[in-house]
Amino acid sequence: MQATLEDPVAPLLEARGLTKIFGTLRACDQVDLKISRGEIHALLGENGAGKSTLVKMLFGALEPAEGVILWQGKPAAISSPREARRLGIGMVFQHFSLFDALTAAENIMLSLDDPAPASAVTTRARELSKAYGLPIDPDAHVGDLSVGERQRIEIIRCLLQNPELIILDEPTSVLTPQEADKLFETLEKLKLEGRSILYISHRLEEVKRICDRATVLRQGRVVAECDPRKETASSLARMMVGDEVQPVVRDKPAAQREVLLEVSNLSRKASHPFAVPLSGINLSVHAGEILGIAGVAGNGQGELFEAVSGEVIQDRPDTVRIRGKDAGKLDISGRRLMGAAFVPEERLGHAAAPAMTLSQNLLLSRYRTDARAFLSRFGIIRNGLVAQAAKRISAAMDVRKSAEDPEASALSGGNLQKFVIGRELDRQPLVMIVNQPTWGVDAGAAARIRQGLIDLARNGSAVLVISQDLDELFEICDAIAVMHGGSLSAPIPIAEATYEKVGLLMGGAEPGHAATPLAEAV
Amino acid sequence: MRLELVKRPQHSALFSALSPFIALALTLVAGAIVFMFLGKNPVEALYYFFIDPLRETWSLHELAVKAAPLILIGVGLSICYLSNNWNIGAEGQFIIGAIVGAILPVMYPDLQSWIVLPLMLLMGILGGAAYAAIPAFLKVRFNTNEILTSLMLVYVAQLFLDWIVRGPWRNPAGFNFPETRTFHDYAILPEIWPASGRAHWGFVFALLAALALWFLLSRTLKGFEVKVIGQSPRAGRFAGFSRNRMVIFAFLVSGGLAGLAGISEVSGAIGQLRPSISPGYGFTAIIVAFLGRLNPLGIIAAGLILALTYLGGEAAQISLGVTDKVARSFQGMLLFFVLACDMLIHYRIRVTRPALATKAERAAEEPAHA
Numbered sequence: 001m002q003a004t005l006e007d008p009v010a011p012l013l014e015a016r017g018l019t020k021i022f023g024t025l026r027a028c029d030q031v032d033l034k035i036s037r038g039e040i041h042a043l044l045g046e047n048g049a050g051k052s053t054l055v056k057m058l059f060g061a062l063e064p065a066e067g068v069i070l071w072q073g074k075p076a077a078i079s080s081p082r083e084a085r086r087l088g089i090g091m092v093f094q095h096f097s098l099f100d101a102l103t104a105a106e107n108i109m110l111s112l113d114d115p116a117p118a119s120a121v122t123t124r125a126r127e128l129s130k131a132y133g134l135p136i137d138p139d140a141h142v143g144d145l146s147v148g149e150r151q152r153i154e155i156i157r158c159l160l161q162n163p164e165l166i167i168l169d170e171p172t173s174v175l176t177p178q179e180a181d182k183l184f185e186t187l188e189k190l191k192l193e194g195r196s197i198l199y200i201s202h203r204l205e206e207v208k209r210i211c212d213r214a215t216v217l218r219q220g221r222v223v224a225e226c227d228p229r230k231e232t233a234s235s236l237a238r239m240m241v242g243d244e245v246q247p248v249v250r251d252k253p254a255a256q257r258e259v260l261l262e263v264s265n266l267s268r269k270a271s272h273p274f275a276v277p278l279s280g281i282n283l284s285v286h287a288g289e290i291l292g293i294a295g296v297a298g299n300g301q302g303e304l305f306e307a308v309s310g311e312v313i314q315d316r317p318d319t320v321r322i323r324g325k326d327a328g329k330l331d332i333s334g335r336r337l338m339g340a341a342f343v344p345e346e347r348l349g350h351a352a353a354p355a356m357t358l359s360q361n362l363l364l365s366r367y368r369t370d371a372r373a374f375l376s377r378f379g380i381i382r383n384g385l386v387a388q389a390a391k392r393i394s395a396a397m398d399v400r401k402s403a404e405d406p407e408a409s410a411l412s413g414g415n416l417q418k419f420v421i422g423r424e425l426d427r428q429p430l431v432m433i434v435n436q437p438t439w440g441v442d443a444g445a446a447a448r449i450r451q452g453l454i455d456l457a458r459n460g461s462a463v464l465v466i467s468q469d470l471d472e473l474f475e476i477c478d479a480i481a482v483m484h485g486g487s488l489s490a491p492i493p494i495a496e497a498t499y500e501k502v503g504l505l506m507g508g509a510e511p512g513h514a515a516t517p518l519a520e521a522v
Numbered sequence: 523m524r525l526e527l528v529k530r531p532q533h534s535a536l537f538s539a540l541s542p543f544i545a546l547a548l549t550l551v552a553g554a555i556v557f558m559f560l561g562k563n564p565v566e567a568l569y570y571f572f573i574d575p576l577r578e579t580w581s582l583h584e585l586a587v588k589a590a591p592l593i594l595i596g597v598g599l600s601i602c603y604l605s606n607n608w609n610i611g612a613e614g615q616f617i618i619g620a621i622v623g624a625i626l627p628v629m630y631p632d633l634q635s636w637i638v639l640p641l642m643l644l645m646g647i648l649g650g651a652a653y654a655a656i657p658a659f660l661k662v663r664f665n666t667n668e669i670l671t672s673l674m675l676v677y678v679a680q681l682f683l684d685w686i687v688r689g690p691w692r693n694p695a696g697f698n699f700p701e702t703r704t705f706h707d708y709a710i711l712p713e714i715w716p717a718s719g720r721a722h723w724g725f726v727f728a729l730l731a732a733l734a735l736w737f738l739l740s741r742t743l744k745g746f747e748v749k750v751i752g753q754s755p756r757a758g759r760f761a762g763f764s765r766n767r768m769v770i771f772a773f774l775v776s777g778g779l780a781g782l783a784g785i786s787e788v789s790g791a792i793g794q795l796r797p798s799i800s801p802g803y804g805f806t807a808i809i810v811a812f813l814g815r816l817n818p819l820g821i822i823a824a825g826l827i828l829a830l831t832y833l834g835g836e837a838a839q840i841s842l843g844v845t846d847k848v849a850r851s852f853q854g855m856l857l858f859f860v861l862a863c864d865m866l867i868h869y870r871i872r873v874t875r876p877a878l879a880t881k882a883e884r885a886a887e888e889p890a891h892a
Contacts, residue, residue: 365761
């Protein structure tokens with residue numbers, strides 16, 4: 001490690017004064033970045049700080065308006081991802097680009113710039129997988145693999161090009177703590193070989209643990225360059241946000257009161273070949289309680305959300321009970337009328353219609369519950385009142401937008417998420433079910449959303465939070481249950497929960513504590 | 523070299539609004555070229571095609587006669603297309619509407635009362651809606667592709683009409699011509715202003731339907747539902763809107779309006795059933811719907827423009843001696859250019875070179891020059 005840290009004459013990659021302008025927005029403004037050989041370099045910043053714009057310019061997907069990129073000291077015009085790969089830059093994206101119906105090896109072959117015979121690719125992939133501790137089976141169908149395994153395919157695909165710089169975009173957001181540890185070992189190995197890694201993350205603890213340098217972006221500019229090991233998590237957060245992040249305040253759990261949401265013995269067949277069947281799910285959420293559901297993505301969380309929300313209706317009316325009444329046979333509108341509110345995982349296209357304005361998107365989930373306010377006779381929409389309510393929500397949640405009533409797709413992810421959560425909080429629902437409340441959302445917005453959920457519970461509502469982000473669950477929940485392979489563990493009260501316990505359950509270990517008295521809901 | 527379509531990050535609002543006009547202009551240019559190849563003076567030809575029909579009152583009435591079915595069907599189709607239901611079978615719904623609407627005057631010619639006409643219109647609407655319900659039901663129940671089923675049903679309807687006017691409904695006093703008896707006076711849709719021309723109340727129905735659907739789409743929850751389901755089906759499901767009920771609704775509305783257009787055409791413009799009662803209104807209305815940007819008010823304008831191509835085709839046939847197929851090619855070009863304009867507003871074309879060497883070669887040459 002010491003040997004590789006010797007500063008060579010020129011850094012591996014240097015960006016000088018990179019600028020990219022979209023309309024009037026300076027997404028990147030005179031950004032300087034220096035990545036030395038053999039270092040793990042963190043790129044920190046809130047959503048919308050310009051991280052992805054910067055990375056896209058480095059990877060040739062966007063053309064900078066100004067500035068130069070030096071590769072090994074020489075100016076390089078990176079005009080396409082192919083060009084970037086040729087120079088020796090590889091990238092692992094946050095959202096995987098794999099075909100479910102093909103095998104791992106076939107997916108890898110598809111990505112090669114120069115075609116190679118299948119057997120050679122398979123052999124080489126096996127070698128790499130052994131050398132870097134990335135166990136995969138090249139012949140397995142991607143649809144059958146876990147998210148962690150899919151990420152390994154992406155990494156191997158990237159390594160096949162023998163890159164000198166590997167860009168990783170939020171790699172641990174989909175991993176269990178144990179899987180993340182393994183990934184870090186792989187990264188260390190790559191670093192020891194003299195490869196450099198540009199590591200994009202908003203998880204400060206991770207950055208402190210594995211990164212040698214960090215460049216912090218805020219509003220398109222570099223605001224700091226530091227050694228993350230010498231910083232604290234809160235000092236890093238301060239650099240990213242520009243001021244102190246409000247820590248989320250949580251009360252002692254309210255005395256257990258009536259059960260507001262109850263799911264008993266929920267099973268569901270897979271609706272398509274890549275769906276996860278649900279088996280025998282039981283849970284209950286009391287008034288004033290936040291129950292968290294942890295789990296690696298793709299273990300049935302989406303299917304559970306669909307079933308509880310009423311997007312998919314159950315066979316028996318008592319499978320889902322809201323406020324003590326049967327709701328299993330009601331559709332989503334019927335369940336909303338009983339006092340429940342829902343926020344699905346995907347913001348664009350599920351929680352909100354992309355090409356519609358915010359006020360239209362407000363109507364989307366509330367036209368039934370607020371029919372008296374928003375509709376007049378014959379179903380005529382009272383646009384003025386809807387717009388007013390949308391404005392109120394935007395103000396309450398600090399939604400930052402470029403126009404009075406912009407289309408949903410014009411908002412950044414974090415701001416749209418604040419809006420779709422605020423849309424439901426504004427109703428003060430008695431039961432709130434949220435899937436991935438802060439996925440890909442910046443620290444400031446995430447804090448606001450979590451505080452909103454806690455306040456809602458404190459006022460006597462039952463909140464069910466499905467999340468892959470363990471830090472988040474530990475921060476806000478009163479109990480955590482774990483989803484794996486379509487079944488749900490018994491909830492662990494937060495006082496007894498540890499990362500290790502939850503992490504093991506996420507990996508599919510047998511729940512050793514299933515016999516606790518908490519497994520009461522049957 | 524390879525051409526790729528790349529989505530533009532944001533599309534220009536100005537060009538979106540201009541798109542139908544650009545398409546129209548391009549159609550005129552392309553049309554002029556077509557006439558040149560036909561050996562006609564393009565300026566004169568375009569004059570006969572697009573200006574001459576507008577110079578006299580009676581021909582303005584003819585324009586309204588042709589525009590009425592186009593607008594009626596077009597606004598109905600806009601509901602379908604906005605909600606992502608691809609009803610291509612309006613021509614068949616038009617024909618069935620006309621046949622069902624004609625039951626009273628053809629089979630019960632002795633029933634002569636003012637009640638006949640309203641009943642005929644109602645039956646025309648029901649007939650068209652019922653015929654459109656077939657592809658809707660098949661889509662909901664069996665997940666069939668409505669493009670295929672609705673289109674195939676057009677041919678069924680055309681052949682059925684052909685059979686019924688040659689067979690059971692042939693006019694007993696008609697010298698064996700394949701026609702039904704002519705409708706009696708109570709079964710004729712009256713002219714709006716008989717003194718000046720032939721335009722009948724179908725045109726008024728068309729305007730009313732366009733206004734009603736415009737209101738529905740822009741102001742009501744139902745219109746909101748149509749657009750949400752069309753743009754973002756998953757968000758629609760999250761909102762609690764039923765996709766299946768929307769399929770049925772969209773097909774019933776567009777089928778009903780196509781049926782109304784059919785019976786209006788037969789009782790207003792023709793006065794009897796014949797083997798062919800439509801010069802492809804149901805298909806041309808697809809162009810009308812898109813040229814009008816699926817907005818009912820825009821569809822009124824688009825309907826008038828497409829009606830003009832019919833009149834122009836007839837005029838050009840007489841004055842220039844060109845085939846009436848020219849009108850069809852004008853309509854086709856118009857649809858082509860509308861869709862092409864929309865495509866290029868949302869996407870741009872990128873030319874990619876296959877060789878990755880180009881950049882490297884240039885880099886290698888540069889030092890030599892320096």
